[in-house]
Amino acid sequence: MSEKIKLGRPAGFFDVFERRPGAIKKNMHYCPGCGHGVLHKLIAEAIADLGITHRVVLAAPVGCAVFAYYYFKCRSIQCAHGRAPAVATGLTRSNPDDVIISYQGDGDLASIGFNHILQAANRGENMTVFFVNNAIYGMTGGQMAPTTLPGQKTQTSPLGRDVLETGYPIRVCEMISQFDAPVYVERCALTSFKNIMAARRAVRKALQNSMDKKGFSLVEFLSGCPVNLKMNAHDMSEFIETKMTKFFPLGVYLDRAAEREPIVRAEMNYDADKIKSLLYPEEIQSELGDYKCSSPVFDKECRVKISGFGGQGVLSLGYILAILGKQRNFNVSWLPSYGPEMRGGTANCSVVFSKSHIGSPEAAENCDMLVCMNQPSVEKFLPILKAGGVLVYDSSTVKLPEGAAKDHYVYGLPASDLANHLGDLRAANTVMLGAIAAVMADNFLDDADKANLDTAMIEAVREMFAKKAKAADINIEAYKTGKEKIEFKSVPKA
Amino acid sequence: METKPKKTFRCDIAFDECKGCSRCVEACPRSLLKLGDAINMMGFPAAVYAGEGCIGCGACYYSCPEPGAITIVEITED
Structure with a gap:
């Protein structure tokens, strides 16, 4: 007589759950x-039988299955609530030969992370999603979930789910199967032996699809939460099979793995130098080297706001200033405002220079300099220019209101007209740059900083137009024009 | 004439790994399982096997949510 184990502890589990705290x-x-x-067992058995424990990465959710990484003999990662498909996307894109499992519950997948699952499915990421639907929030003690049945009583729907107030159960399989990309969608129930065997086949089929790189597979499991639903094993199965399946019919919703070719993506590049050269294109080396500005005005943070119509180049002007700051070894930030104003209204950006840390990249108040290239900008931003600050405006588009800017240094020049005269209206911003240089030189810079101002400015313009030599020449001409034609208006009436 | 060796099955239940949910009791097609009277280490009444009659179908095994609470043993007579 001989004995052998026909069915025992699945080999896809650790023999002892060392990661689990406590005595058990x-x-x-x-x-x-x-x-x-029940599902963990099916998965553990399948990954062992398919011989893929070394290829599987399990993305665990937030929910009761948060500790899935205690149990499976594979690599695991625990993800932020609902974000398992996003993490799984990163995993499969960076390691296309791995078999990625996103294990999620209904609160995780169908509520907080719903858009993640829809987008991952629609992209057809090569992953297997195991979706456990128990019609309730289990971990937090039985609150209403997106999948809670109409009329079902939970902690947060004590009179039963009211569809008028909270809508109907969300049918995930039905939605996912509408996309073109997914290859396999099935709904199973973890109830009777027959249903569990169907679930077992579904688990293996989905994993096989991932192994074959066929794309996105999702298997939903109607699953019992006997403690929160206050039912015994018999009633739990009956509830699932009679009540839940009415809203969530079992069956295969999609199966087209056979007609799909394996996903082949571009070869990944992990070469550090190559990545660096792609991310950071070659910069123009500054003649100034590690020169640091010595003028006292730079001893504290300098905040500049630049504003005008979208298309006048106010963002570029700010960017040139930022390059300038970088070349002179300041810490510098450039923050464009992308508001609805961008569509034909007022666009603006903030540039902050500092020899130490920058507090906030947004110049929202106490600005040191305001550059206005249209009328609404003056009205909008003059109030945030601090007393003693500098206003530079384009006098061809802006008419300064009577009595405005009494407490400020005020300079103007017809930048747009000058640029037009130079042959390119788009250079109005670098005309303003010239004006800014002149203002700085006249009022704030010491001799050392003044001496290399033009060098720095021209370098910054060249870097901005690094790939357009002709545009750089026009803009340098515009810079010189602006510096020359600036008109002094007034000083603060102190 | 050669006869096939006779196979029988046994359901082993690890007393301290059972949480007494009675899913296996529900699942067994021959009603060979029931919850016992003894309380285990985790404080649950563990399921007990009637002792004989198991057909090795695996219904209890796959219904059981615990990794190693149920083992189905195949016995081959010489």
Whole structure:
């Protein structure tokens, strides 16, 4: 007589759950009768039988299955709530030969992370999603979930789910199967032996699709939460099979793996130098080297606001200033405002220079300099220019209101007209740059900083137009024009 | 004439790994399982096997949410 184990502890589990704290090392943390345990066993058995424990990466959710990484003999990562498909996307894109499992519950997948699953499915990422639907929030104690049935009583729907107030259960399989990309979608139930065997086949089929790089597979499991639903094993199965399946019919919603070619993506590049050269194109080396400005005006943070019509180049002007600051070894920030104003209204950006840390990249108040290239900008931003600050405006588009800017240094020049005269209206911003240089030289810079101002400015313009030599020449001409033609208006009436 | 060796099955239940949910009791097609009276280490009444009659179908095994609470043993007579 001989004995052998026909069915025993699946080899896809650790023999002892060392990662699980406490004295109990052989059992999982789930409540008695929990569907997670049943599914965990099917998965553990499948990854062992398919010989892929070394290829599987399991993305665990937030929910009862948060500790899935205690149990499976594979690599695991625990993801932020609902974001398992996003993490799984990164995993499969960076390691296309791995088999990625996103294990999620209904609160995680169908509520907080719903858009993540839809987008991942629509992209057809090569991953397997195991979606456990128990019609309730289990981990937090039985609140209403997106999948809670109409009329079902939970902690947060004590009179039963009211569809008028909270809508109907969300049918995930039905939605996912509408996309073109996914290859396999099935809904199973972890109830009777027959249904569990169907679930077992579905688990293996989905994993096989991932192994074959066929794309996105999702299997939904109607699963029991006997503790929160206050049912015994018999009633739990009956509830799933009679009530839940009415809203969530079992079956295969999509199966087209056979007609799909394996996903082939571009070869990944992990070469550090190559990545660096792609991310950071070659910069123009500054003649100024590690020169640091010595003028006292730079001893504290300098905040500049530049504003005008979208298309006048106010963002570029700010960017040139930022390059300038970088070349003179300041810490510098450039923050464009992308508001609805961008569409034909007022666009603006903030540039902040500092020899130490920059507090906020947004110049929202106490600005040191305001550059206005249209009338609304003056009205909008003059109030945030601090007393003693500098206003530079384009006098061809802006008429300064009577009595405005009494407490400021005010300079103007017809930048747009000058640029037009130079042959390119788009150079109005660098005309303004010239004006800014002149203002700085006249009022704020010491001799050392003044001496190399033009060098720095021209370098910054060349870097801005690094790939357009002709445009750089026009803009340098515009810079010189602006510096020459600036008109002094007034000083603060102190 | 050669006869096939006779196979029988046994359902082993790890007393301290059972949480007493009774899913296996529900699942067994021959009603060979029931919850016992003894309380285990985790505080649950573990399931007990009637002792004989198991057909090795695996219904209890796959219904059981615990990794190693149920083992189905195949016995081959010489």
